[in-house]
Amino acid sequence: MVPRTGRRTAPRVPMALLRDRGMQALLAVALLGVAWYAWPLAGLPVLIAGYWPIQVALDVVLAAGSWRVWRHPAASATTRRFWRAMTIAAALFTVGDLVQAVQSARDLTVSGLVSGNVHLVFIVAGVSVPLWAMLTHPIRATGRQRLVFWLDAATVMTAAAGFIWSFMLSAVVGAALSLVLLNGVLAALMLILFFGITKLILGGEAPFRPVAAGIALVGVALTALGVGVDGLAASANPAVFMLSSFVPCVIMAACPRAQAVEMGLAATAPQRSRRRPFSLLPYAAALATYAAGLLSLAQDGLSVRSWGLVLGSLLVTLVVLGRQITSFVDNAVLLRRLGEQESRFRSLIEHSSDLTVITDRQGRMTFTSPAVTRMLGYAPEELLGSGLRDLLHPEDVPAAAAGGSWQGRVRHKDGSWRWLDVVATDRHDDPSVRGLISNARDITDARAFQEQLHFEATxxxxxxxxxxxxxxxxxxxxxxxxxxxxxxxxxxxxxxxxxxxxxxxxxxxxxxxxxxxxxxxxxxxxxxxxxxxxxxxxxxxxxxxxxxxxxxxxxxxxxxxxxxxxxxxxxxxxxxxxxxxxxxxxxxxxxxxxxxxxxxxxxxxxxxxxxxxxxxx
Missing domain, CATH: 3.30.70.270 (Reverse transcriptase/Diguanylate cyclase domain)
Known part of the structure; x- marks a missing residue:
């Protein structure tokens, strides 16, 4: 049986997060904050007075956590680059929220919840730093993989655009021009931000671990919803507005902490995890779009007939997505098995004492196993495209041309001759080979011993x-x-x-x-x-x-x-x-x-x- 050395460590991550004191503290803060804003016991001025200081505290946690990941000894260059940008962004958020907290302290009314110009400048600057790191992140895909990346990215971006329109832009249609422009700029930033995160996740060599990436996506999505609430619920329901901003900030503060926990877990128990050859992110985006659409339709109202069609379309889509994901999983299993068989075959070839050579109909070598280095002194790539006949002793060329089993002398890289026992099999008709397979073993010592015995006998x-x-x-x-x-x-x-x-x-x-x-x-x-x-x-x-x-x-x-x-x-x-x-x-x-x-x-x-x-x- 093949030892199961490549098991994924993902099942261990949730338990490690739950045992981490930092994550426990953030979870407690989240529960207390939700209770504080959802069921306020104090008056509105008290809620407003504590709103911005709480934001500043969460910004500091985000900055400290990002700095910790940036300086983590196990972080790769790509990871360091991204989390350095996040540290700078969190620092800018902290300054901006601190300025806003000072300004709002003089006005403990609903207007104190609305961002000022200075605050917006720092927020936009803070978002731009990691955004630039995301946009300049290289895409590690070629050929059809690159096409798949752009199709998946387009799916996610379409869903994100739908969310942004539904929860941010549609609500300000016909409003004041300044409000429309502000929301339009924020929507564009959100869309670019979604693209940057999608690129990091799907483009290869992501600077964050899977759980941290999921937390970041949830945080960004809720931030987008919170922006949509801005200006609408601030005056109508200030507590909902503050809650819609508080929850995403707690989640974003938890993201670097989760990253650090996952990196520490990988460093203490390193195990090679297999990456899925497909991503579920586009399908999650499609389902989220359906969910948002159903919520909107439920609010605006539909006829019984229309509800049947909508739910039927959703069920059909779910079945199709389930079938496609099942096919993806089956393909992933087949690819993994194929990879294991390829690795086993490569290991057998690389560690075999015999030499394997494949030649085409013109006698040119199209493949040589690594044993050629030990046996004849050549690197495998040195012989590709050259003729096997050029290495044979002139007296042994006829025997080799006859095919089948033969013994002959082959020139070593140092100029000496080595006797090889060769068994040739014609596989020109095999599409996976298209050549003559020659398996050879070195019999120089055996030949010399036989000649010595013959000499001594005569x-x-x-x-x-x-x-x-x-x-x-x-x-x-x-x-x-x-x-x-x-x-x-x-x-x-x-x-x-x-x-x-x-x-x-x-x-x-x-x-x-x-x-x-x-x-x-x-x-x-x-x-x-x-x-x-x-x-x-x-x-x-x-x-x-x-x-x-x-x-x-x-x-x-x-x-x-x-x-x-x-x-x-x-x-x-x-x-x-x-x-x-x-x-x-x-x-x-x-x-x-x-x-x-x-x-x-x-x-x-x-x-x-x-x-x-x-x-x-």
Whole structure:
């Protein structure tokens, strides 16, 4: 089973907020404030006298909370930038409300609740600072994701425009020009503010956590409703006006506190949370628009028939939204599973000891797994678009071209050759591959070990010459030559009086003499075409391919002369002579030539040591 390491921590956030003392204090203030304004026990002058000081206190809480998030050690650069702007905005709100509190203290009437010019300047300036941070926030989306962002943003902005018209602008139609202009400016600011928040939430890398973002949205929405109440309820019902301003301020003051709690929770128990590939914000905006429309219709009145149509439209929309969200959730689950499978496949590929290469029909590499770095020294991107054939040893190109399973040498980045065992599968017809898949493993060490075993099985351990087994194999190969005109020479070489060296000076000295003899024999024949073998003890043999009787005899004389030269071993100057028998004839008679050369060698020994004899002469 796959461990559930990516569980979301969101269920823990509400409990953490409820346990936080700051949030508890703000909740208590909100409850007391709602009770104070909804069921006032004091007279109107007392309510008005406390209204602006309470606003100032909430501004200070907002500024302190924003400053705390701004300076939080776990905050990213984007988060710091936004909350720095919020700190400045809260400071401007504090100054503006403080000025208004001083001015209103001299007039404890309903007119004292209306903002003065200085207060409006500070409020507008305060709103502009975070608004600029929102508008300049980059959109982390490309292609169709960018299109989806703009469609979702358009949905939210349309709903926001409907709210602003219904609760702010429609009420001042036909009013004084100054009031219309004021509300128009505030409406434009609110609309821009909604766009900025929407951009932060939907654009990627939002500077606030999910719960804090939700609190901010509620606060901004209620602020917009409160602005709509301004001027209408201030004189008719001052308590409602003060309540409509108090509640959004408490909610906005709670926003940075929630952000700090969420960031602290993530820092103490970091867990990677998966982000939904879709947002519910546009659908919430659509439902909120329906709710506002129903409220307005209920106030203005509708016929029974119209109510049926409106409610039916709402239910149909709810069903459609539910079906679409269900599809989104299903798609999100499929995307998550696909992502998990892709991550598992990528992990298998990245940590596999085998190399996987995909080549197109022209032999160009379109994919190489990370194992190519360990195996051949190349970075995967270095080989993309280059031809696989360019890396192959020329002798192994035909084997690779044949496809299927093959073994060959591939050039390492350092210039050396590595032996690879390759299994190729043709997947050109597979749309997800469209190429030839080659899975390869490095067999250089295994190949070297096999070659070492083969060498040891066919060569003398002391001298490195071919042993009796390989010598007879070469004799058999020569006997199988179809060209009857090709001559082969066989030389039988035997050291004279070698037993005396072993008996008097020891076998280790005798071994050194045998090694020197092997080196000198190699120097007397043609490299690559002739074979020198040690048949056992002090017996040696030579096969000369493509030779003549004269060349074979000349080689035998070189051997006799070379071996006569003294050998110095551990201070002992030794003269080693050899008797050589020579036989030359067609390659098909190689076995007969060996017997003839051996007989000629004994004839040389009888005629005098350190001499040669030619068979048949």
């Amino acid at each position: 060569h003398d351990a002391l001298t490195g010459l071919a042993n009796r087994t390989l010598f007879h194999r070469r004799i058999a190969d020569a006997a199988g030559v179809a060209d009857a005109g090709a001559l082969t020479g066989v030389l039988a070489v035997d050291l004279d009086d070698f037993k005396i060296i072993n008996d008097t000076l020891g076998h280790h000295v005798g071994d050194r003499v045998l090694v020197t003899t092997a080196e000198r024999l190699h120097g007397c024949v043609r490299a690559g075409s002739d074979t020198v073998a040690r048949l056992g003890g002090d017996e040696f043999a030579v096969i000369l391919t493509g030779t003549t009787p004269a060349e074979a005899a000349a080689t035998a004389r070189r051997i006799v002369a070379t071996l006569t030269e003294p050998v110095t071993v551990e201070g002992h100057v030794l003269v080693v002579r050899a008797s050589v028998g020579v036989a030359t004839g067609p390659g098909g008679r190689a076995r007969t030539l060996l017997r003839a050369a051996d007989a000629a060698m004994y004839e040389a020994k009888r005629s005098g040591k350190g001499t040669m004899a030619v068979a048949g002469s």
